[in-house]
Amino acid sequence: MPEKVHTHFGDSDGESSKQAPKPISDAVPAEDGAWKKRRSKKRKRDEPADNSQPRNGEPIQAPKPSPVVEPVTQEPKPDTKPDDTPQPPPNKTQVAKHKNNFKPKSFSDTKTNFAPLREKANALYELRKKLPIFGHADEIRQKLREQDVMLLVGETGSGKSTQIPQFLVNEFWCRPTPAQIPKEDGSTRSASVGGCIAITQPRRVAAITLARRVAEEMGTPLGSSSPASKVGYSVRFDTSVSPSTRVKFLTEGMLLQEMLHDPWLTKYSAVVVDEVHERGINVDLTVGFLRNLVSGKKEGRGGVPLKVVVMSATADMESLMGFFQEGFKIQEEEQKHLSNGNSGEKKETVKEITACHIKGRQFPVKTIYSPAPVHDFVDAALKVIFQIHYKEPMPGDILVFLTGQETVEALEQLVNEYATGMDPSLPRILVLPLFAALPQAAQQRVFQPAPPRTRKVILATNIAETSVTVSGVRYVVDCGKAKVKQFRTRLGLDSLLVKPISKSAAIQRKGRAGREAAGQCFRLYTEKDYLTLDETNTPEILRCDLSQALLNMKARGVDDIVRFPFLTRPPREALEKALLQLLNIDALQDSGKISDVGLQIAKLPLTPTLGRVLLAAAENGADCLIDVIDIISCLSVENIFLNTTSEEKKEAAETARRDLFRREGDHLTMLATVRAYASENADRKAWAERHLVSHRAMQSVMDVRKQLRSQCRQAKLLPRDDGRDHTSDPAPVLILQSFLCGFGNNTARLVPDGSYRTVVGNQIVAIHPSSVLYGKKVEAIMYNEFVFTNRSYARGVSAVQMDWVGEALAG
């Protein structure tokens, strides 16, 4: 019997609310967790026929003009006479010389006429002047003339990501500088150092969007569209730069990759590290290497300084300050040590790290806590959604943060159910789910404006916290939880668990309500609970398998891992485990130095284990390698098989996929799928739809495959001109044995009670239901992933023989 539900949400800010909350619809569920019982009638969500989706699974992008143009509330300040006005267009003769195959992008029509670009830039300049950061331009320039390291806290909406590079690009220190660089034999060579600014981003879309925006603001074409382009970007599978590039946006991974070849970053005068607060493992490595660079002697740069700007949205700058100061202190002590006894020498001025805090432009967001602890946040969210809908004026969409697909779909169904019983005089409700596994076209619906008299209710996972901005949101409902992946060193297994978020994540979620107007954030937890949350997110470096990070460091000559400047030092146990794993796959010599195998693996865009598999396959011949590359490509993208959620489709899917399934397991099934997809020359998209295979995922697979093949050709693991179609039958035994070279530890054998137990550690493990071997009993299995969700699952599973496992483990 549905009870009458009253709004429990008090107003925590002490501001008196205008009126007492009204009771909301009678039609709100009574029992806790009622949604859990409704899961049986899930509706289908298969990849729709749509040709407009971007290629290679590029994350969704809101169709908004730019990531930085914020609503303007203040009067423009008097003109500050900046010296970074848009550049005059480069002369036409220069452009005309390069007539051949520049990828025409959005600037194709302006290849020889930059006037429109300039006009646009001039118009944008008016907007730039109003950004909160704009008034700080001179201060920032001045500080960086004197110091090499700057920490910059810029709240959301401050404009830091687009403006900082433009403030700096015309500084005197930002020009290419002739330098003498010592060679190994003691002589020197002349080279030019600097001239470019790099700005790192954690995500690909962000790097590309920002580059596009800054190019517009600077009145220059983007990337490779013209040789005169001053702004470019570089992300995996897509690099767009020109000989004149001065400002380059890149992903952190890309900068790390560049550092493998150019450890002194000689192209750059400055590196701007953006979004440090997100603390992905790549950003930790980046700042570690950068600290070594700025506090060292810079011999590889011929002494030319590198400016480093570290930017964050949260004010936790103290640890970063200490981090860079420690680097300078160590350097100073070393110098003191060297010049010992020479006390008359003038002491160099102590280097300082400057800091700058820029207020953001956000509208106020009122926080409303739950007065009592919430047991079922799906149920609580349902009530709050209708409370908002009944009480609050239009317009104003609602963004609800949930933990995963399951809770999103459950709440979706509930909201739709109760919305049908609503008073028809009320505005309608449009429920839109949003999570990464959702097909592109369904994700795009979130960005379309709501029909008239309709309120959008977006039910999202963490994807909406950082990766995606939805406009129109004035109300945020935050369940206070998120799924977090945690690597457990001792068990060698990943867990995906629902955990409370951090304060800074809670603030981030709340901020999503104040981007366009004043908003409200309903927290489905008490204020007391909020106060007990961690300040910041746990850095990824404490939560993941470190073997790839360590191999990266070793490949850059960091032999003593313990002395590496970690922003947060991982526990010794985790480091040791990673070292052991690298030793196991022969990536390291017994001395701890990197081996030739290790060096080869480090250059591959793969985890060390997958890299090892690739090298092992190469030893089994080119045919085997070609096949293993196909499989590895599948393993390094999202699931290639679509979920078949509806009953009718399920049977059709089984039939359609039957010719792809291989009894050897998931690996050979993936191979069959890639081969069939690749040999489909007529219409791959239709083929994918027929077989319920994700076309988006397969496009990424083809990108990775192409990249890996080309790298293997370069490394002479594959013959140069292997243009011919690969048609020989696969050799399952060789393929699986190659995989065992990397995954020998990821094996389990069937025990008499019918369950599988790991060969190393004797732990119980179940085959994941997504596997073709689900429910099958074989002598032994090898798997790519060992994950704990509700129980321990092996994912990416193939049948193997125990004697192969023995051989692989014996080395």
Next chain:
DNA sequence: GAGCACTGC
């Protein structure tokens, strides 16, 4: 009987 979010010459 199941899928937080990112990323890589």
